[in-house]
Amino acid sequence: MINLKVCRVCLVVVIIVSFTIGFGVPYATATSNCDRAQHLFFAAQNFMHKDRAAHNYLKAIRLCPGFIRPYELIGNYYRKEGFNGKAIEFFTKAAELGSVNYKLYYLLASLFYKNGDLDMAHRHLNKSLSIRSDYPKALALKAKIERATDTTGPQIRLYEPATPHGIRVSFRNEIMTVRGLVTDMSGVGWLKINNQEALLEKDGRFLIDIPLIVGLNNMQIEATDKAGNRSTLSVSVKREAQPKIAATLSAEEKKAEMERKKRLAAEKERREKIEAELAEQKEMEARMARQKELEAEQAKQKAEEAERVRRKEIETKIARQKKQKEELARQKAAKAESARLEALEAKRIRQEKLETEQARKKAEEARLAKKKAEEAERARRKTLAAIKAKKEKLIAELAKAKTLEAELAKQSAAAMGP
Template identity: 50%
Template sequence: MDKKEKGLMFIAILCFFLQVFASGTASSEGVDSSSGCDKARHFFWKGRFADNKDQARRHFKKAIELCPGYIRPYELVGNFYRKENQTDTAITYFKKASELGTTNYKLYYLLASLLFEKGNLDEADWNIKRSLSIRADYPKAIGLNREIEKAIDKEGPRIVLYEPATRRGMKILKTYENLTVRGIATDKSGIAWVKVNQLETSLDEYGNFLKDIPIQLGINTIRVEAADSLGNRAHISIDVEGEKYALPPLSPVETTSQRESLYGKSYAVIIGINDYEKWPGLEFAVADANAIKNTLQKTGFDDITLIMDKEATQRRILTELFHRLPEKVGRNDRVLFYFAGHGQTENLPGGGKKGYIIPVDAETDSYASTAVSMEQIRSLSSRIAAKHIFYVMDCCYSGLGLNRSVGVWRGINDYLNKVSSMRVVQIITAGGQGEQVQEREGHGLFTSYFLKAIQGEADLDKDKVVTGTELGAYLRPTVSNASRQAQTPLFGRLEGEGEFLFFVEPNR
């Protein structure tokens, strides 16, 4: 057998196997077993091995004529027309392949790109989303999706103000030197930033923002501006009329009227757990909680909720924090949350940490779902209107996400006026991850010094007021040294720029 005969035999064998392969894959390409579709496969493969694109196109069209449910020829014919800039015809063929249920992510991308060029944004958006649903990491589809979203989304974010609570353009009176501007900005493309009077604000993953700004006498225009991730912007403006206020001298703060001028009502939720159901028991947590209650009653807290031992379930704690408190707390109030019990830190796979407080009924092996996380604790601040919130945790853990604290301000009169009007959420814990809470003389070491601190020992400037920052500055070294560095409290602020104020008993 010469070379020519061998070549002809090879081609014959190749054609036989191609036909067998086409028959085996027919069902996956939308081809049924009828005689027309059998013939369609023949023309399809003739088209694949055609000498030029015109011959190929004729063969593919013949395959479609014989078997209208054959998906692949529509894709190939459509692509011929796309390359020839015959956009409408290409779209017709691509759409037919789509209607037949193709799973070709490239086809949906090409169809989306043609529709986008013609300005059919909704159809383009649907097809590019379909492409990404089949292959989420297809770079061309990701880029086109971004362009389509930008073309569709021409509007800026929606801005809602929680504080001050007023309609757009309405004038309100503000008797403090500072105004807390708090709200939420939302947009389907995501929020890039929010600014209040051109000052960038803190912004969480949900679009909640907060900024304290100074208020002058007369009319103050507050402008809140937000931008989405595509660069679209929106803004709202309100007018605030600042008027002079007459606050009694605050050096020192000793009278009831002085205290009432800084706060409306003062709330405390106090939790102490000795007898855990599944965790090791503690000795002095309940005693600590009672001591905190007695001291707070003497220093101006008029609404105290005490939750002890078997009552301190996860459900009861969450109900108190997320339902009862929001119903009764006002904007000019302060809230203190005290917890004495077990704390736990979870090391996250990505390298971060997540802190928990452990209720009485928490599981030991699945505490993440039966405890109360710091994420839940932090979210409380967006649900209650109190201008000052302070978390006191007599337990050790990490993963708090604290901001750096500001230093103690020495201009006392003006400083107290200023920080009392600014919203803040502060927290202090007995220690960090891996540290053990020390107990001494019937109380936890941390709580013993905390009580001494708010009774006046942390009043660094002797103005009868202990600020949150003074408290942290006193407790960190004091507790660390007293425990021989076995536990060092963590202190910081979760949001805001103000200060929580504790009033020292007048006779001290």
């Protein structure tokens, strides 16, 4: 009995110490609503059911309205479920709180674009690109928005031949250099002159040599932008037949011919230089693109590594909390077992007391029964003794009576005589 009581006391002490030391659950020891909101947010990251996670995000927002991440994730939840209005509401709130997530602004822009609000879409898209200027999805959406707002074709300006639209120009040379500028807000797709595509520089300048036949030459210039809008420009050029060249040219004609050849050679050299510069620029852009892709891949790997570390920390935290809950459950079970043992012990003690009392009562009843039996026996014996004494007295009296009767008979006989 004493050992059992000592064990119960030790168990109670262990439970109290475990409660004091072992339960550092963040939710239980949180000092503010924002701490509890963070706990709910991180717990929601590991939920298999999206609805449960969304419920936690909403609770986190109610507890800590300035916590940005729940707004972003609940907005994304509503976007995936098809509730664009709710998604815009939560995304906008995250933006107002100062989110620096470029994907948030891209998603917000895409939702406004679907709703037909191109101004808001363009504004949020610019914000996304200001955070990450090379985000491919944002750049693609920007091009779509610009195409949607651009309904005019590219603007074509001719510098050479310098002529107003529709006026014919006369040439004597077999080759005519066409030089000009083409621009468009959506970006120029291509420019063709008589179905011959011209090489475009980055700013839209172009230069191309077009062969001329003797007589009237109709030059058709076509250009399209990236939105599919087209512009055309027509120029008529007349090539005059050159007179037969005399056997000997004058010095002035020779000089003009040499200057023309020099100019053509210079134009050819300039064009080759431009093509080389463009090729070099394209190669540089390709290198830069590869570098950006590499940097993006490295950033992605770093982000993935950070995400893995964060998830590992969350998993460790959840495992610790699970272990603590299991410990709490074990201690509760131990406490319940201790209470059960105490109840059993109390029941056993009561049973022992009851059995002892019953035995005592039985013994007392047996003693009383024995006493009664003894008293009855004594009474019986006393009665028997009294009966015996009375019997003996009666026998004695009967004997005395018989003797007296015999005496009387004798006297009577004597009185009667012989």
